[in-house]
Amino acid sequence: MKQVVLQSLKNQAVIADKCNVAERFFDRLRGLIGRKSLSPGEAMLFPDCNDIHMWFMSIPLDVVFLRADGVNAYRVSSIREGIRPWRLLPVRDGAADLTLELPAGAARLHALEKGDRLCSS
Numbered sequence: 001m002k003q004v005v006l007q008s009l010k011n012q013a014v015i016a017d018k019c020n021v022a023e024r025f026f027d028r029l030r031g032l033i034g035r036k037s038l039s040p041g042e043a044m045l046f047p048d049c050n051d052i053h054m055w056f057m058s059i060p061l062d063v064v065f066l067r068a069d070g071v072n073a074y075r076v077s078s079i080r081e082g083i084r085p086w087r088l089l090p091v092r093d094g095a096a097d098l099t100l101e102l103p104a105g106a107a108r109l110h111a112l113e114k115g116d117r118l119c120s121s
Contacts, residue, residue, distance in 0.1 A: 019042075049097075064100040065100075
């Protein structure tokens with residue numbers, strides 16, 4: 001699976017230095033299911049995705065919905081913090097193009113806000 005580094009353009013903070021990009025069907029299907037934890041700096045990015053489910057998940061997540069904003073550049077569309085495992089309803093942002101899953105607390109730690117720009121390398 002391809003891995004990228006995600007950085008905030010607001011303050012140059014590295015949001016995730018081990019961000020797996022789920023481009024293939026089975027990578028997208030599995031996502032983070034089965035993971036018992038995410039280390040600081042770990043994340044998963046889902047291109048062409050504007051909703052997620054928490055079925056079969058065992059860890060809480062911060063979910064950052066992104067819109068494409070140029071080549072390898074994104075703008076934060078919305079943020080949902082501390083989404084609990086086994087949440088019955090999906091988490092969705094109809095305006096988003098990509099979904100970023102981070103360890104719970106990471107969005108606040110990096111002071112992410114709607115409208116922030118991120119880039120990947």
